Amino acid sequence: MLKHKDLLGIENLSCGEILEILDTAESLQEVSSRPIKKVPTLRGKTVINLFYEASTRTRTSFEIAGKRLSADVINISASTSSVSKGETLIDTAKTLDSMASDCVVVRHASSGAPHALSKLLKSSIVNAGDGAHEHPTQALLDAFTIRQRKRTLTGLKVAIIGDIAHSRVARSNLYLLTKFKSHVWLCAAPTLMPVAMDQMAGRGNPYVHLTHSMEEAVTGADIIMMLRVQFERMSESFFPSVREYSRYYGLNRARVGQAKPDVIIMHPGPINRGVEIATDVADGPYSVILDQVAAGVAVRMAILYLLLGGHGSTD
Numbered sequence: 001m002l003k004h005k006d007l008l009g010i011e012n013l014s015c016g017e018i019l020e021i022l023d024t025a026e027s028l029q030e031v032s033s034r035p036i037k038k039v040p041t042l043r044g045k046t047v048i049n050l051f052y053e054a055s056t057r058t059r060t061s062f063e064i065a066g067k068r069l070s071a072d073v074i075n076i077s078a079s080t081s082s083v084s085k086g087e088t089l090i091d092t093a094k095t096l097d098s099m100a101s102d103c104v105v106v107r108h109a110s111s112g113a114p115h116a117l118s119k120l121l122k123s124s125i126v127n128a129g130d131g132a133h134e135h136p137t138q139a140l141l142d143a144f145t146i147r148q149r150k151r152t153l154t155g156l157k158v159a160i161i162g163d164i165a166h167s168r169v170a171r172s173n174l175y176l177l178t179k180f181k182s183h184v185w186l187c188a189a190p191t192l193m194p195v196a197m198d199q200m201a202g203r204g205n206p207y208v209h210l211t212h213s214m215e216e217a218v219t220g221a222d223i224i225m226m227l228r229v230q231f232e233r234m235s236e237s238f239f240p241s242v243r244e245y246s247r248y249y250g251l252n253r254a255r256v257g258q259a260k261p262d263v264i265i266m267h268p269g270p271i272n273r274g275v276e277i278a279t280d281v282a283d284g285p286y287s288v289i290l291d292q293v294a295a296g297v298a299v300r301m302a303i304l305y306l307l308l309g310g311h312g313s314t315d
């Protein structure tokens with residue numbers, strides 16, 4: 001069992017804890033291929049999905065994960081709850097805690113929102129994405145997919161390319177992969193590379209590399225992880241045109257050819273086809289985008305199981 005009450009980020013997890021989550025996910029994965037995709041492990045536990053931002057994959061897979069473990073899962077979205085009447089995050093969350101929820105999975109536009117709740121609530125808190133800060137379950141499902149394909153998380157060249165500035169996925173993956181001593185190449189246009197990343201590289205972490213050249217990032221890469229351009233978080237223009245962006249920072253077949261012959265192409269979704277990734281690459285033989293989605297269910301089952309102290313059989 002994890003020694004934490006909550007899962008707030010990757011930064012404070014040890015390699016041992018990460019491996020425990022991945023190993024648990026591996027053993028729970030098989031439940032999803034049974035004719036009856038359900039085990040009684042979390043019977044009587046209540047999981048609440050509290051999403052203040054749009055989501056398809058993360059929210060659905062938390063719901064499926066909870067249901068496959070027999071938990072009761074309730075979904076709350078900001079637009080249909082009292083949030084639209086002006087209720088604060090803290091009042092909403094305390095209300096849910098008073099109904100004896102066991103776990104609140106929260107996505108919020110403000111960095112640190114889940115951390116604030118974790119101090120106030122008895123329920124376990126899982127961060128499903130807080131602003132541009134962290135998205136730990138995404139990094140864990142990415143690690144699950146990488147380990148499945150590459151049999152290791154160590155010594156890899158991983159190129160993370162795109163809108164680094166607005167990406168909680170980039171940050172959580174950077175923490176995770178460098179803990180395991182893989183080399184992470186962050187690649188973005190100068191306007192989309194945050195100063196904090198410079199500081200992280202500048203602090204002498206030998207596993208973090210920054211570049212504005214896509215060619216440098218992809219050459220010899222074991223993994224290319226593309227990030228969506230997060231137009232909804234941009235109040236100003238960060239590049240002259242979408243066409244120019246995709247010419248310099250879009251993944252096409254020619255660029256895939258510069259990577260290792262057994263490269264895998266990842267993307268957390270949703271994808272902007274023709275912007276950061278060409279359609280034939282997204283749907284092509286190197287793409288593991290849908291494997292990532294499948295891994296998301298197993299990893300989120302593992303997290304709920306480990307946090308809520310599942311008992312009983314998983315047979």
Ligand code: NCD
Pocket residue numbers: 057058129135138168169227228230268269270
């Ligand atoms: C990501 C997110 O919300 O941070 N998506 C996801 O969870 N699969 C990335 C994105 O929205 O681009």
